Amino acid sequence: MTSKNVANVGSIVTEKTIDSQSLLAMVNEARKQCGEPEVRNNKFIEKVEDELDGEHYTKSVVQKSNKTSMVVIDMSIKQALRVAARESKAVRRSLVDKLENMQEAHIKSGKSATGLVEYRQARTLKMTVEAVTNLFDLMPNLAPEAKQTAAASIINPIVGFNAIPLPVIEQHYYTAGEVAEKLGVTANKIGRVANANNLKTEQYGKFFLDKSKHSDKQVEAFRYNDNGIEALRHIISGAAVA
Known part of the structure; x- marks a missing residue:
């Protein structure tokens, strides 16, 4: 790390x-416009x-005028777009538009062809993030692991590296069909129960996300853990769930 006077930093x-x-x-400007609280620098x-x-x-x-210090990070516009994607939907839309316009302004001011390629990549990333977000809005019950897996499978190929890691799933989750096979009933009965x-x-x-049986659409599908299997076993056998 290097230290420098905050007076020389400005908005770079x-x-x-x-x-x-x-x-x-x-x-914070976008948060204020959307009626959301500001976020502090350390957070x-x-x-x-x-x-x-x-x-x-x-x-x-960097050293502030009141003798305290703060951390400042310089990142690429592409990285900033990903940070912006972690904000709420309304804030995110405002931020990605501003970052995109910022990049476009630099391109129009006579920057290199390399910059144009980066701009197009950033635009593609923005559109992909919005598509993933809209998908998740339609599926509010998805587990965090399912969202992370879906985002990784869609976004990582776009950016060309593992920007979003695959989640570590600590236990196995079973489909209705797998549970039905274990309990000797049909998958439809598992769902009804x-x-x-x-x-x-x-x-x-x-x-989790799963392919619909009747189309190519991705749909929310519930998968059961060991507790779920035992609860179903008790109910199907006529006992009460503990």
């Missing part, structure tokens, strides 16, 4: 990079570091 935005203070100002830096974990960026400690007894909750499993 170049063709390829933006500093965290400039991005934070944009975030924002934690979010940036988490999003960019394992990637290259520049981190500095689960619905009738309100078993499609986090205690008994999670919702």
